[in-house]
Amino acid sequence: MPVKFEIYRNGARLTAFEPVAAMAIGPESVPVPGEILFRDGLLIVNRKDDHAVGIALLWDVGPLGSFILETTRLQPREKPYVLNVELARFRLMKIVQKQEDWNLFDFPKFEKFLQKLHEGQMLFAETLGKLHDPAVAAGLADRALEMAIDLSEQLATFHTDLLLNRRKQTNGFVKHVFGCRIDPQVNNERYREMVATQFDYAVVPMSWKEVQPQEQSFNPAPVDEWVEFLSKRRVPTIAGPLVRLDSQNVPDWMVIWEHDFDMLREMAYDYVQKMVTRYRKAVAVWNVVAGIQSNTAFSLSFEQIIELTRLLVSQVKTLLPGARTLVTITHPFGEYHARGRGGAPAGVPPMLYAEMLANAGIAFEAFGLEIELGVPTTGNFNRDLFQMSCALDKFATLGKPVFITAIGVPGRHNADPGDVTGGRLNPDQAGRWHRPWDPQLQAEWMDAVYQMALSKPFVEAIAWNNLTDVKPSLPGGGLLDDMLQPKAAFTKLQQLREKFRPPPVQVPTAHGAPAQPATPPTPPPLPRK
Known part of the structure; x- marks a missing residue:
């Protein structure tokens, strides 16, 4: 009934x-x-x-x-x-x-x-x-x-x-809190300078589809340039996710292996090995896999999802025993789980996946989390502040820090022909937070949500999902407009950086006067192959 x-x-x-x-x-x-x-x-x-x-x-x-x-x-x-x-x-x-x-x-x-x-x-x-x-x-x-x-x-x-x-009273914030996800395909001097000077760290996506467009073709040049630039400028880097199993990031040539888990595992293993070996001296944190629990591109069983996660994290640890690794949860409200075929659930509920990883002895250091709201696609409809706080609370008992590796909402209430979908997504159809989206509301949302997230003692860092309105993932989702001019959200982010900046550590000299900490050594150049 x-x-x-x-x-x-x-x-x-x-x-x-x-x-x-x-x-x-x-x-x-x-x-x-x-x-x-x-x-x-x-x-x-x-x-x-x-x-x-x-x-x-x-x-x-x-x-x-x-x-x-x-x-x-x-x-x-x-x-x-x-x-x-x-x-x-x-x-x-x-x-x-x-x-x-x-x-x-x-x-x-x-x-x-x-x-x-x-x-x-x-x-x-x-x-x-x-x-x-x-x-x-x-x-x-x-x-x-x-x-x-x-x-x-x-x-x-x-x-x-x-x-x-x-x-704040317990100085519970790390040094590098506020970051931004960059687009490796953008090669613009002002864009790079903004990343190097206005953020604590950068998230560098490493799309399998873009880096390896053909099975025998390996084209990491755009990523090479960005990683080398950030390394020279001593900007900490979160690399990845290396493997994201969705249609936007899985190479087209992988479709022939859609039902062959052994071949998928072998191909993913080979790709991760190449990327980690190539950038091993220039990356601070490795975001190994993201959204694998949602099963959008491959029909994997629960056991295969856990096995693939374990294999790829272990591979990074074998290559770099001291590396910090993330496993990223996308769509934390789990809407995809209701969208299976033939009445069967799709993927694994996000918190079940997270709990299994936390208790399965997989040697990763932290969870990544992606929260993109404000567009009418599964998992991206609007949620209120209370719902988001409740969703974050679920990570409190898992015993690992959380890095929010991509977060954002639109900066306009209508479709954006310049976004990655070419204007197919209309934020007005996904609900609203108090009023229709505009640049000022985007900044107000950032202020409320960033402070809410950072109030959770297990949330270590937050990265905005788009730096500019040049092909953003959400309509008007950038901190800068398409002419690279600051928007209200960019100004708000700088205010938050100042508010949460940890006090400088003063090192006393032999005469008792405080001295500046030593300048860290310049990272080595990017390895070439």
């Missing part, structure tokens, strides 16, 4: 509704396969079993924004649920859970939030008393949900301030 919902807007039941980014939700808010359709005035979730299931979808919360929101898990029954009511129920429940997880009760300033929560709960109680009149109940639930969304973002900010102050 399916789970069914009625939907109300402005006191009237909807007879036509297009569910956007809708997916079935299982335990622990993990998306699961399921058929979502609107038929005969009902939103229906069809599953092959009769287990309790929720639904998540893009939902408009008025002035606060439009986000992917979810319901609690519900038992199938003949009578339809009211979607408005169940969305409010879940958010209020999540607030209660997180205020306990965050241990907020001991802070006097928390009283005002408790009062707001009480008001929301009383309004929801009134909602439950009106379920015999679904239209009235839905109107009350909409008000309760709006209060809950507003309160949850305020709580996320309050918790951020508490942890940031604590981390």
